Amino acid sequence: MNNNNKSSTADLPVPAFQVHWEQGSTQATETIYWEPAQSVTQPHPPSKLRNALASLHTDTTHVEVSDLDWVAPASLRFTPNRVGFSALVSSTSAIRYGYAQEQSIRSNAVGNLLFMLPGQEIHAQIEPGRLSTVTCSFNTTYAESILGPLDQLSHAQLHNALDLRSSLISSILLRLMQEALYPGAISQAVAESFGHAILTECAHWLKAQDDRPPTIGQLTARELQIIEQYLAGLSGKSPSVAELASACGFSERYFAKLFRDQTGISISHYLKAVQISRAKVLLLETDLPLKEIAYRLGYSTAANFSSSFRATTGTTPGQFRKPN
Numbered sequence: 028m029n030n031n032n033k034s035s036t037a038d039l040p041v042p043a044f045q046v047h048w049e050q051g052s053t054q055a056t057e058t059i060y061w062e063p064a065q066s067v068t069q070p071h072p073p074s075k076l077r078n079a080l081a082s083l084h085t086d087t088t089h090v091e092v093s094d095l096d097w098v099a100p101a102s103l104r105f106t107p108n109r110v111g112f113s114a115l116v117s118s119t120s121a122i123r124y125g126y127a128q129e130q131s132i133r134s135n136a137v138g139n140l141l142f143m144l145p146g147q148e149i150h151a152q153i154e155p156g157r158l159s160t161v162t163c164s165f166n167t168t169y170a171e172s173i174l175g176p177l178d179q180l181s182h183a184q185l186h187n188a189l190d191l192r193s194s195l196i197s198s199i200l201l202r203l204m205q206e207a208l209y210p211g212a213i214s215q216a217v218a219e220s221f222g223h224a225i226l227t228e229c230a231h232w233l234k235a236q237d238d239r240p241p242t243i244g245q246l247t248a249r250e251l252q253i254i255e256q257y258l259a260g261l262s263g264k265s266p267s268v269a270e271l272a273s274a275c276g277f278s279e280r281y282f283a284k285l286f287r288d289q290t291g292i293s294i295s296h297y298l299k300a301v302q303i304s305r306a307k308v309l310l311l312e313t314d315l316p317l318k319e320i321a322y323r324l325g326y327s328t329a330a331n332f333s334s335s336f337r338a339t340t341g342t343t344p345g346q347f348r349k350p351n
Contacts (some may be wrong), residue, residue: 043089046105050097081207085215088104088168088222090203103151110177111143111164111193112225114200120156124149125189133189140197142188142229144177147188163222173226174233183250184233186276195228199322225299246285250275258301268294303339306332310348317344
């Protein structure tokens with residue numbers, strides 16, 4: 028008799044998500060399953076948070092296209108139990124989300140890609156509107172056979188998973204969405220093949236993100252590269268310390284301490300130096316008037332730019348440009 032109970036327990040499907048949601052005075056906790064109805068002995072209770080337009084299921088991989096209408100603002104806390112990749116296909120709503128243990132909040136937009144990890148609770152605020160998503164999730168054991176142990180991911184890897192930048196994975200998800208909406212004789216084989224491709228590409232992404240520091244309390248070469256790339260891609264106003272900290276996956280205070288300890292200067296001083304360096308390039312290599320240069324560098328007026336430039340270099344922009 029005990030053996031039979033053990034067998035039936037082992038056969039119980041693993042839920043895809045545990046979700047607690049609040050909408051106005053209404054709140055509830057739901058367990059969401061993604062197994063097809065024919066694969067379970069007990070039907071799952073209906074979910075207010077799931078409206079599957081189409082789904083495609085194999086032993087390792089599940090693809091689901093979902094469409095939900097939110098008639099009022101809602102707050103969600105959801106914890107994945109499977110490895111998953113979700114892309115926002117269309118939206119008339121605004122979404123803000125982040126990990127429960129972090130202060131960093133992101134805004135979701137069409138095309139954004141979310142890499143969901145088992146046990147990592149995510150908080151989300153959703154405004155009224157319609158959301159359409161495509162999600163591909165995997166049996167965790169199968170996913171880890173390709174990705175490696177997920178409990179060993181670095182802080183930055185976890186942080187960047189909230190906004191995974193991969194045009195290839197996004198394209199594969201859209202292809203899987205079409206397969207789920209219009210299934211054919213080989214749809215399960217397509218889901219298995221493309222699902223494997225998603226995990227393989229994610230393994231490459233994790234390798235590129237693998238910036239666990241060789242010495243505790245130091246910014247890694249990867250994090251320093253993120254800072255340089257962030258600054259190089261910006262025009263206009265210099266980024267705030269908070270923005271750079273978020274890009275590297277740290278709190279603002281901890282990031283500023285790491286930067287000062289490692290470089291010997293404050294991050295604000297470094298940002299000012301970068302801004303002045305850009306000013307020198309514009310002064311020497313262009314004929315732009317000071318007003319235009321000030322605007323491009325994010326200064327409110329040419330006078331403010333001149334004052335800042337002089338305080339840093341000991342000379343005015345005009346004096347710097349003239350002899351050169």
